[in-house]
Amino acid sequence: MTATQASAAPAAEPILELDDLDVVFTTESSKVPAVRGVSLQVRPGETLALVGESGSGKSTVALAAMGLLAGNARATGRAVIDGTDIVGADEAGLAALRGRTVSMVFQEPATALDPLTRIGKQIAEVIRNHGDVSAKDAAARAVDLLRRVGIPEPEKRAAAYPFQLSGGQRQRVVIAMAIANDPALLIADEPTTALDVTVQAEILDLLRRLAAETRTGVLLVTHNMGVVADFADRVAVMYQGRIVETGTVEDVLLRPSHDYTRRLLAAVPRLSVAEPDGRAPAGDPRPDDGSGGGDATAPVVELRDISVVFGRGKRAVHALDGVSLVVRPGETLGLVGESGSGKSTAARVALGLIPPTSGTVSLFGADLARTRSRARRALRSGIGVVLQDPVAALDARMTVGECVAEPLRVHRRGLSAQERRGRVEAVLDRVRLPRDIVRRAPGELSGGQRQRVSLARALVLEPRLLVADEPTSALDVSVQESVLKVITELQDELGFACLFVSHDLAVVQQFARRVAVMRAGRIEEQGLTGETLLHPETDYTRRLLAAVPVPDPVVQRGRRAERLATLAAGRTGAEA
Amino acid sequence: MSAVIQPAKAPGTADTPRETSGTRLAVRRFLRNRLAVAGLGVVLFFVLFCFVGPLVYSTDQTHTALDQVNLAPSGTHWLGTDAVGHDELGRLMYGGKVSLIVGLAAGALATVIGTLWGAVAGYAGGWIDAVMMRIVDAGIAIPALFILLVVSAITTPGLPGLILILGLVSWLVPSRLIRAETLTLKNRDYVLTLRAIGGTHARAILRHILPNSVSTIIVATTFQIADAILLVAYVSYLGLGVQPPATDWGGMLSAGLTAAYSGYWWLILPPGLAIILVVWAFNAIGDGLRDAFDVRGRG
Numbered sequence: 102m103t104a105t106q107a108s109a110a111p112a113a114e115p116i117l118e119l120d121d122l123d124v125v126f127t128t129e130s131s132k133v134p135a136v137r138g139v140s141l142q143v144r145p146g147e148t149l150a151l152v153g154e155s156g157s158g159k160s161t162v163a164l165a166a167m168g169l170l171a172g173n174a175r176a177t178g179r180a181v182i183d184g185t186d187i188v189g190a191d192e193a194g195l196a197a198l199r200g201r202t203v204s205m206v207f208q209e210p211a212t213a214l215d216p217l218t219r220i221g222k223q224i225a226e227v228i229r230n231h232g233d234v235s236a237k238d239a240a241a242r243a244v245d246l247l248r249r250v251g252i253p254e255p256e257k258r259a260a261a262y263p264f265q266l267s268g269g270q271r272q273r274v275v276i277a278m279a280i281a282n283d284p285a286l287l288i289a290d291e292p293t294t295a296l297d298v299t300v301q302a303e304i305l306d307l308l309r310r311l312a313a314e315t316r317t318g319v320l321l322v323t324h325n326m327g328v329v330a331d332f333a334d335r336v337a338v339m340y341q342g343r344i345v346e347t348g349t350v351e352d353v354l355l356r357p358s359h360d361y362t363r364r365l366l367a368a369v370p371r372l373s374v375a376e377p378d379g380r381a382p383a384g385d386p387r388p389d390d391g392s393g394g395g396d397a398t399a400p401v402v403e404l405r406d407i408s409v410v411f412g413r414g415k416r417a418v419h420a421l422d423g424v425s426l427v428v429r430p431g432e433t434l435g436l437v438g439e440s441g442s443g444k445s446t447a448a449r450v451a452l453g454l455i456p457p458t459s460g461t462v463s464l465f466g467a468d469l470a471r472t473r474s475r476a477r478r479a480l481r482s483g484i485g486v487v488l489q490d491p492v493a494a495l496d497a498r499m500t501v502g503e504c505v506a507e508p509l510r511v512h513r514r515g516l517s518a519q520e521r522r523g524r525v526e527a528v529l530d531r532v533r534l535p536r537d538i539v540r541r542a543p544g545e546l547s548g549g550q551r552q553r554v555s556l557a558r559a560l561v562l563e564p565r566l567l568v569a570d571e572p573t574s575a576l577d578v579s580v581q582e583s584v585l586k587v588i589t590e591l592q593d594e595l596g597f598a599c600l601f602v603s604h605d606l607a608v609v610q611q612f613a614r615r616v617a618v619m620r621a622g623r624i625e626e627q628g629l630t631g632e633t634l635l636h637p638e639t640d641y642t643r644r645l646l647a648a649v650p651v652p653d654p655v656v657q658r659g660r661r662a663e664r665l666a667t668l669a670a671g672r673t674g675a676e677a
Numbered sequence: 678m679s680a681v682i683q684p685a686k687a688p689g690t691a692d693t694p695r696e697t698s699g700t701r702l703a704v705r706r707f708l709r710n711r712l713a714v715a716g717l718g719v720v721l722f723f724v725l726f727c728f729v730g731p732l733v734y735s736t737d738q739t740h741t742a743l744d745q746v747n748l749a750p751s752g753t754h755w756l757g758t759d760a761v762g763h764d765e766l767g768r769l770m771y772g773g774k775v776s777l778i779v780g781l782a783a784g785a786l787a788t789v790i791g792t793l794w795g796a797v798a799g800y801a802g803g804w805i806d807a808v809m810m811r812i813v814d815a816g817i818a819i820p821a822l823f824i825l826l827v828v829s830a831i832t833t834p835g836l837p838g839l840i841l842i843l844g845l846v847s848w849l850v851p852s853r854l855i856r857a858e859t860l861t862l863k864n865r866d867y868v869l870t871l872r873a874i875g876g877t878h879a880r881a882i883l884r885h886i887l888p889n890s891v892s893t894i895i896v897a898t899t900f901q902i903a904d905a906i907l908l909v910a911y912v913s914y915l916g917l918g919v920q921p922p923a924t925d926w927g928g929m930l931s932a933g934l935t936a937a938y939s940g941y942w943w944l945i946l947p948p949g950l951a952i953i954l955v956v957w958a959f960n961a962i963g964d965g966l967r968d969a970f971d972v973r974g975r976g
Binding site for chain 2: 453477485488498499504512558559
């Protein structure tokens with residue numbers, strides 16, 4: 102497997118060849134060039150990763166290669182798949198090509214499948230679209246495909262509806278449909294971005310195996326350098342619609358030649374997986390927070406044996422189950438876990454947005470359930486909040502200045518307009534935003550600027566606790582780096598405590614002093630970050646860490662082999 | 678086509694600042710809609726006609742002139758005279774004033790009540806929402822015309838009374854629209870953030886939810902005005918609206934119809950056409966605004 106990956110046969114004709122491709126979108130107000138002069142080739146059996154930040158045009162290239170551009174887009178240049186030029190081809194010609202010679206896997210498996218059709222039937226339909234196959238044979242082949250993509254009990258599962266499958270299984274079904282007619286080229290647009298890391302690792306393994314088995318060429322569009330290192334043979338880096346650097350995965354990731362690539366790679370948070378580098382083991386990894394009491398400083402926020410149940414009776418969902426957390430003044434607690442692990446719910450309980458079914462929350466030493474509404478409001482003036490979505494975080498109908506001033510209007514009613522403006526400008530300085538931004542609308546700002554405005558709003562009351570729920574997950578890595586840097590610096594300066602929720606282990610490792618790993622509504626383990634993420638105590642944390650791809654192809658190859666060996670050992674161990 | 682294939686999504690330009698503001702785009706989209714612009718023209722024409730017209734074409738609308746009844750259109754009376762000798766063109770202006778005032782005010786009142794009701798229900802959620810919306814359901818189940826007839830039979834409302842009654846019977850539909858809007862807005866991150874730092878519910882509704890529903894509210898208002906004008910015409914036509922010598926287009930139509938078989942077309946066509954045109958115009962404006970703001974429609 103490694104052999105096919107290291108070097109594709111150079112003699113083979115490229116299955117996909119883009120030559121000086123341009124794409125221009127016509128919007129209501131202007132013409133936006135999205136792709137400028139892109140040329141690239143994918144050969145059979147080779148995986149080319151197209152990487153870049155949002156707006157770089159990488160997805161547009163993938164769509165143009167499929168002839169799937171939106172109606173307001175115009176492509177010029179050449180995009181040749183297996184001898185057919187896609188640019189200017191008619192719909193009939195494209196339809197014959199799609200699904201048979203080239204097929205596509207999208208980011209979101211939930212919307213790629215028809216929710217009302219059984220998955221076996223959906224796959225069979227793809228097979229019958231492109232060949233004279235009887236319904237019975239197609240059904241049999243669909244089951245076969247489900248087996249190939251690793252769906253357990255494929256005969257039974259073929260009758261399942263998409264909603265009965267997990268996200269990872271759905272993506273496997275999408276892949277089964279994509280490979281149903283043995284395409285020569287597979288275009289995968291962020292195929293694992295919507296998935297958890299452990300699932301992502303499985304899907305990447307699957308794609309790698311299928312591509313190697315059938316010598317399928319793969320165009321992989323992604324922003325994740327770890328995925329690139331894990332999967333690609335060659336890499337093309339896109340920036341502002343152009344390809345700035347192309348080369349083998351080792352060359353580009355380890356010895357980048359273009360300045361942009363270097364900056365991009367430098368901004369990627371790296372999970373340190375090395376063995377202990379002389380860091381002193383910092384005492385008891387699981388301090389007894391709940392009953393200790395004698396700790397030097399009183400906690401800023403404390404969740405004690407919290408359970409949250411949504412719904413009732415048979416359909417009740419236990420979102421949290423016996424969760425206890427403590428955040429002390431000035432420290433950062435990282436809350437990590439996969440989707441559905443309850444980490445955001447725990448943060449919302451701490452914020453008082455979700456009342457716990459049982460257990461107590463104390464904020465700045467006061468029991469939230471026992472305080473009356475006026476007192477509770479006053480308590481909450483000590484909290485700052487930054488949430489994930491930079492678009493939804495700010496009210497589009499307010500100016501930036503009004504957004505940042507809102508907490509002052511709630512809690513410092515006595516301030517004059519001038520005092521208020523002074524406080525807003527001071528906090529904007531702190532988050533490194535220009536003062537004249539106050540008059541602008543949130544819609545005019547970039548994602549990174551918006552998250553900084555959110556941060557400014559969170560800090561304008563000089564809170565003792567900052568709750569940040571995936572504050573940088575929607576941002577590009579370079580922007581993420583600058584936002585995290587601002588938070589760190591301000592924390593040193595202002596000394597607030599921070600509850601930091603993230604799915605990204607590398608970010609948490611950089612950012613948090615202590616970490617709590619959550620899984621299915623429970624805390625799997627918690628302790629000092631340096632301890633827990635380097636020497637995890639539980640199997641789950643180990644698996645989680647092993648699944649994170651690192652942006653170094655050599656290291657990642659070793660990690661993958663190790664992970665697969667561990668999995669295999671676990672399997673034989675279970676069978677024995 | 679393979680089922681894996683999906684239509685292309687919009688270009689990833691979310692991070693680049695927009696060059697044209699949303700309001701400007703909305704205005705441009707509205708102006709491109711010819712029917713909506715025509716509607717706007719019709720409404721402006723009738724506003725000028727009813728409020729400025731009497732200054733140019735002044736007539737006596739209080740005293741009867743029994744020597745000049747049911748005259749056909751002529752140089753002195755452009756649209757003829759009615760059964761008690763009022764100049765019909767002047768009466769059209771005079772009655773239109775009442776129709777427009779009552780329609781605008783009742784439509785606005787209905788939207789205000791409906792907006793507050795819907796926003797509170799949607800924001801509160803749970804049993805409060807359930808009770809408030811069942812009240813709306815019950816209200817919608819009773820025809821507004823029926824309520825109007827009953828009320829008019831009990832009292833003879835003046836102009837403010839009529840506005841109040843019409844407003845009170847027609848706030849139900851906007852309340853449903855705004856409630857739906859509120860349900861999505863109340864879980865926006867900026868509302869959650871405000872609540873987390875201790876902001877009041879009133880602030881969340883007044884500063885965030887209502888301003889963000891403003892396009893829905895405006896669209897709802899235009900449709901409400903159209904409905905209210907039609908409703909005034911109904912009740913007046915049935916003789917239960919404003920009382921003589923005051924009148925409105927519905928009342929004029931009703932009075933004219935008694936003379937329908939005498940061939941006095943000038944007593945029927947002008948008020949009838951005016952009602953149709955104005956109601957159509959407000960609906961066209963509402964449609965145009967709805968498309969321009971890209972919000973969901975009525976009901």
